[in-house]
Amino acid sequence: xxxxxLLLQGFSTALTVTNLLWALFGCALGTAVGVLPGIGxxxxxAMLLPITAKVDIxxxxxxFAGIYYGAMYGGSTTSILLxxxxxxxxxxxxxxxxxxxxxxxxxxxxxxxxxGSFVAGTIATVVVTLFxxxxxxxxxxxxxxxxxxxxxxxxxxxxxxLGKSTVRGLTALFIGLAVGLVGMDQISxxxxxxGGKPEFLDGIEIVLVAVGLFAVAEVLHxxxxxxxxxxxxxxxxxxxxxxxxxxRSVPAWLRGAAIGTPFGCIPAGGTExxxxxxxxxxxxxxxxxxxxxxxxxxxxxxxxxxxxxxxxTVTAALIPLLTLGIPTSNTTAILLGAFQNYGxxxxxxxxxxxxxxxxxxxxxxxxxxLMLLVLNLPMVGLWVKLLKIPKPQLYAGILxxxxxxxxxxxxxxxxxxxxxxxxxxxVLMRRFDFxxxxxxxxxxxxxLAEAQMRNALSIGEGKWSVFVERPVSVVLIVVILAVLILxxxxxxxxx
Amino acid sequence: xTSPRPNLPLEMRPDHPEPDHPSGQARWWETLVSALVFLVxxxxxxxxxxxPSEAGYGGVGANFLPWVVALALMACGAVLLWEARTGGYRxxxxxxxxxxxxxxxxxxxxxxxxxxxxxxxxxxxxxSCALAYVLAVQGLKRAFGKPHRxxxxxxxxxxxxxxxxxxxxxxxxxxxxxxxxxGGWI
Numbered sequence: 001x002x003x004x005x006l007l008l009q010g011f012s013t014a015l016t017v018t019n020l021l022w023a024l025f026g027c028a029l030g031t032a033v034g035v036l037p038g039i040g041x042x043x044x045x046a047m048l049l050p051i052t053a054k055v056d057i058x059x060x061x062x063x064f065a066g067i068y069y070g071a072m073y074g075g076s077t078t079s080i081l082l083x084x085x086x087x088x089x090x091x092x093x094x095x096x097x098x099x100x101x102x103x104x105x106x107x108x109x110x111x112x113x114x115x116g117s118f119v120a121g122t123i124a125t126v127v128v129t130l131f132x133x134x135x136x137x138x139x140x141x142x143x144x145x146x147x148x149x150x151x152x153x154x155x156x157x158x159x160x161x162l163g164k165s166t167v168r169g170l171t172a173l174f175i176g177l178a179v180g181l182v183g184m185d186q187i188s189x190x191x192x193x194x195g196g197k198p199e200f201l202d203g204i205e206i207v208l209v210a211v212g213l214f215a216v217a218e219v220l221h222x223x224x225x226x227x228x229x230x231x232x233x234x235x236x237x238x239x240x241x242x243x244x245x246x247x248r249s250v251p252a253w254l255r256g257a258a259i260g261t262p263f264g265c266i267p268a269g270g271t272e273x274x275x276x277x278x279x280x281x282x283x284x285x286x287x288x289x290x291x292x293x294x295x296x297x298x299x300x301x302x303x304x305x306x307x308x309x310x311x312x313t314v315t316a317a318l319i320p321l322l323t324l325g326i327p328t329s330n331t332t333a334i335l336l337g338a339f340q341n342y343g344x345x346x347x348x349x350x351x352x353x354x355x356x357x358x359x360x361x362x363x364x365x366x367x368x369x370l371m372l373l374v375l376n377l378p379m380v381g382l383w384v385k386l387l388k389i390p391k392p393q394l395y396a397g398i399l400x401x402x403x404x405x406x407x408x409x410x411x412x413x414x415x416x417x418x419x420x421x422x423x424x425x426x427v428l429m430r431r432f433d434f435x436x437x438x439x440x441x442x443x444x445x446x447x448l449a450e451a452q453m454r455n456a457l458s459i460g461e462g463k464w465s466v467f468v469e470r471p472v473s474v475v476l477i478v479v480i481l482a483v484l485i486l487x488x489x490x491x492x493x494x495x
Numbered sequence: 496x497t498s499p500r501p502n503l504p505l506e507m508r509p510d511h512p513e514p515d516h517p518s519g520q521a522r523w524w525e526t527l528v529s530a531l532v533f534l535v536x537x538x539x540x541x542x543x544x545x546x547p548s549e550a551g552y553g554g555v556g557a558n559f560l561p562w563v564v565a566l567a568l569m570a571c572g573a574v575l576l577w578e579a580r581t582g583g584y585r586x587x588x589x590x591x592x593x594x595x596x597x598x599x600x601x602x603x604x605x606x607x608x609x610x611x612x613x614x615x616x617x618x619x620x621x622x623s624c625a626l627a628y629v630l631a632v633q634g635l636k637r638a639f640g641k642p643h644r645x646x647x648x649x650x651x652x653x654x655x656x657x658x659x660x661x662x663x664x665x666x667x668x669x670x671x672x673x674x675x676x677x678g679g680w681i
Contacts, residue, residue, distance in 0.1 A: 054669045164586040167578070171532055171571040177564045178539055188549070190557040193542050216608070219631065223600040227638035392635035396607075397656050399631050400624045403611060404660060407620075408670040416612035420605070432528050433587050450560045462554030 010359030030070020041071035046210030047405030099298030120308035176442025217426025256308025264316025533572025603634025619675030625653035
């Protein structure tokens with residue numbers, strides 16, 4: 001009952017006119033950046049981080065959360081209508097969605113994606129409501145050794161498991177950790193890698209790395225390599241689902257939510273595995289005529305399931321973020337950075353120390369999902385118009401916003417030069433297929449993990465055995481080894 | 496979980512399947528990138544020498560993680576170097592643009608970004624960002640093979656984006672961005 005009361009209080013905060021407007025603004029902006037190629041939720045939240053200096057924390061977190069899951073709705077629109085999916089999360093949607101659109105069923109694909117996102121997002125939000133407080137209660141009992149190992153788990157999955165090449169993932173992770181090292185050591189106050197420059201004492205701003213790696217690198221990559229890529233757009237048809245479409249979609253949504261939610265809950269991250277799993281499940285379960293549509297005319301289950309799984313994962317990923325303070329994707333890492341800008345460290349104490357904020361945020365997830373359903377179903381035609389913006393103007397415009405984010409944080413032109421350098425590094429990473437999420441997660445989580453590790457060692461009086469002396473930490477070590485080994489075994493089996 | 500590629504519809508597959516032996520140029524670039532990773536690691540190691548190791552109660556001090564990161568990056572660099580020299584990076588997603596990079600457009604966009612950094616505090620956010628926009632859009636239009644004798648439109652568009660952005664962020668969100676005049680509207 002306690003949860004219900006807290007949630008109702010959350011609704012009373014989230015339903016004020018100002019906060020509703022922030023949520024609406026966030027959802028609309030999120031949908032827009034999800035639709036637009038070249039700019040995603042991580043970049044957008046990063047560019048807007050300077051507003052944390054002035055806007056109240058509840059309002060800005062509601063706003064950022066709206067961008068975060070709004071982009072998932074928008075992303076599916078682009079992947080169904082364009083032949084170049086923007087983000088990996090919508091890649092699976094693109095497989096069947098594109099086929100459906102080609103055979104004149106774009107409207108049905110968009111409808112099942114939007115409604116499925118709503119259904120799965122809401123189910124996952126219920127899970128967040130029910131389980132996040134339980135996890136937080138439990139997480140309070142964890143000590144530095146367990147926290148450190150949880151963070152190692154996040155590092156392992158983000159870098160070594162999710163990408164295609166382990167060595168490139170690890171390289172990206174250690175580059176992120178290296179960036180996180182710059183500045184004053186949290187425990188001893190010792191400056192590290194500052195080169196005597198006062199600009200580096202506070203560390204390298206998250207905004208710079210995120211905007212440089214995503215926005216600036218994207219523009220530079222586009223001008224260098226994308227000029228000759230031909231793009232085709234499918235025509236939008238009426239957004240409407242027949243009775244048969246419903247009958248095929250509903251079970252797929254529910255299965256997608258069931259697959260996606262647990263994946264979001266664990267501090268492992270990535271939407272690739274749950275969306276692919278959902279796709280494989282739907283393909284396996286389909287029979288007869290429906291089965292024949294897979295890969296030919298486009299099967300509606302193949303859009304409904306993965307889209308639902310995607311949204312469920314993304315929403316449930318808020319559990320490890322809020323209760324453990326562990327981000328597992330670019331965007332959640334930057335959301336963690338936003339909390340830090342307010343001097344708040346997400347973790348088990350968040351649910352007691354900032355209860356009002358947390359519950360307003362959770363309430364806003366329910367509201368946001370509803371807003372997004374309205375924004376994306378009747379109004380989908382409006383967002384599709386965004387795809388008409390010519391690429392040169394779009395990319396050049398992104399640079400103006402990048403400047404706001406990079407300069408607005410510290411008012412330093414030094415940062416703008418640094419931004420360009422990071423953008424150039426980002427192009428190299430992109431060209432040679434190094435993942436970016438490990439860099440961002442490593443940079444933000446690295447200093448926290450280091451502090452936990454050194455605290456743990458202090459508790460153990462300098463002995464490393466402190467990491468294997470408690471049952472939970474032993475379990476975590478086993479899990480870390482399992483995520484390193486199991487996917488490889490599974491991959492071999494599947495192949 | 497196999498790699499996603501076999502499932503991709505035809506139009507999403509790269510036009511040219513991954514070559515078994517990447518071209519000499521690609522190999523050269525991969526070698527360079529690997530060497531850079533190694534050098535960053537080595538540079539971090541050199542820097543780590545100067546960080547005091549005083550550990551207090553914990554077994555490790557401020558120099559522990561720097562050493563771990565430095566050695567790990569050197570190891571990653573070495574493995575990458577080996578991959579680059581023995582048939583190229585493994586499991587690479589081939590990006591677009593096999594025709595080779597468009598350096599001309601790159602110079603335009605770079606000029607826009609760097610001039611923006613150099614000028615923003617002298618001529619103010621609006622003018623500086625509009626300039627960056629114009630240079631970037633010109634470079635991009637050339638790279639995308641679009642008509643680019645559109646200076647007047649580009650300048651107008653740049654100003655039309657930069658000015659409202661400046662007002663929105665400085666007036667409503669109270670973020671400090673440099674202006675040209677004291678009034679804060681330009």
